[in-house]
Amino acid sequence: MPDLQPFAYPSRRHLRLHGPRGYSNPQHFKPWLRDEFEFRCVYCLIRERWHPEGDAGFGVEHLRPQSRSPELAADYDNLFYSCCRCNAAKQDLEGILNPAAAPLADHLLVSSDGVPGLPYRVVQKASPLERNT
DSSP states (O other): OOOOOSOOOOSSOOOOOOOOOOOSSGGGGHHHHHHHTTTBOTTTOOBGGGSTTGGGGEEEEESSOTTTOGGGTTOGGGEEEEEHHHHHHHTTOOOOOOTTTSOGGGTEEEETTOBTTBSOEEEEOSSOOOOOO
């Protein structure tokens, strides 16, 4: 019997649905990002409904960190929707795969063996992660 996967990473790159401009505070993009990412974390795929804190457990994620690229802090194309756990784990790392540039399914999969606090864990496939450019 094959290993059952309750969900999988998208096999196509993420196409941006919205493109709001004019906000100076990145948090004002949260409603747009919630809709665009279907109310789930771009990294671990957990849905708001599954999170004990609902949408309060999610936030605006900066692909290129604000500390290193302050000019992109309110650039919608640099913003993604993630749970606080993944956002905290990412911290100020650079070189994270951009879901709008490459399909995550080519690089990541969800393993059913789980980790504390989450029913599934993300593991890297054999191919190396592409650096964000």
